[in-house]
Amino acid sequence: GAVVSQHPSWVICKSGTSVKIECRSLDFQATTMFWYRQFPKQSLMLMATSNEGSKATYEQGVEKDKFLINHASLTLSTLTVTSAHPEDSSFYICSALNTGSGNQPQHFGDGTRLSIL
Amino acid sequence: AQSVSQHNHHVILSEAASLELGCNYSYGGTVNLFWYVQYPGQHLQLLLKYFSGDPLVKGIKGFEAEFIKSKFSFNLRKPSVQWSDTAEYFCAASAGGTSYGKLTFGQGTILTVHP
Numbered sequence: 001g002a003v004v005s006q007h008p009s010w011v012i013c014k015s016g017t018s019v020k021i022e023c024r025s026l027d028f029q030a031t032t033m034f035w036y037r038q039f040p041k042q043s044l045m046l047m048a049t050s051n052e053g054s055k056a057t058y059e060q061g062v063e064k065d066k067f068l069i070n071h072a073s074l075t076l077s078t079l080t081v082t083s084a085h086p087e088d089s090s091f092y093i094c095s096a097l098n099t100g101s102g103n104q105p106q107h108f109g110d111g112t113r114l115s116i117l
Numbered sequence: 118a119q120s121v122s123q124h125n126h127h128v129i130l131s132e133a134a135s136l137e138l139g140c141n142y143s144y145g146g147t148v149n150l151f152w153y154v155q156y157p158g159q160h161l162q163l164l165l166k167y168f169s170g171d172p173l174v175k176g177i178k179g180f181e182a183e184f185i186k187s188k189f190s191f192n193l194r195k196p197s198v199q200w201s202d203t204a205e206y207f208c209a210a211s212a213g214g215t216s217y218g219k220l221t222f223g224q225g226t227i228l229t230v231h232p
Contacts, residue, residue, distance in 0.1 A: 004160075032218055043207070043222040093161070097218050105151060106218055108161040 004096050006109030021079045021112045023094030029074040030096035038091040050077040084116045123223035131231050138193040138226050140208030147213030150191040156204045200232045
């Protein structure tokens with residue numbers, strides 16, 4: 001079945017560091033990928049929609065300069081948390097839509113747990 | 118504003134008991150509805166989805182859900198749960214058209230099944 005690989009699965013870093021998270025669709029092309037964030041004991045919240053070859057669209061309240069998204073190819077989107085601070089600590093999950101499969105649900109990665117000290 | 122609400126945060130059952138997890142949504146216009154499951158340490162997996170047609174949707178692993186438009190509900194059911202169904206369950210919705218991939222999730226329901 002369709003697989004989405006997310007890397008790294010866990011990262012711990014110091015405050016002020018920038019962290020890059022990769023999301024890859026392994027066996028299909030994904031024009032559109034999504035980035036979600038999940039705080040402890042809360043639901044997943046959509047942060048942004050990543051579009052191959054164009055700018056990402058961000059949900060209300062999400063800082064685009066803080067969370068940089070690049071979708072340079074049909075199989076890779078990256079989320080960079082710039083100058084991360086403890087309040088950015090969360091579980092980040094990506095998903096990808098199979099471009100060639102019509103109105104099919106998206107496939108999710110395993111998530112990245114980000115801890116900022 | 119679009120929203121999805123799940124009624125129960127934590128449900129505890131014994132094996133063979135019947136399951137019903139509540140989900141209500143608030144969306145204008147066309148809505149697509151989903152149930153996802155997340156087993157410990159794993160990624161979200163799709164259980165079932167509703168786009169249109171028969172409001173009773175059958176999914177994987179014996180799960181089903183019923184779309185009741187008048188109640189804005191999409192409850193998940195399983196007649197007899199197993200220990201392996203222990204997981205967190207998320208109801209989600211999206212609008213139709215070009216926004217169908219943008220999901221709004223409910224808060225999640227943790228299901229614990231005792232052997």
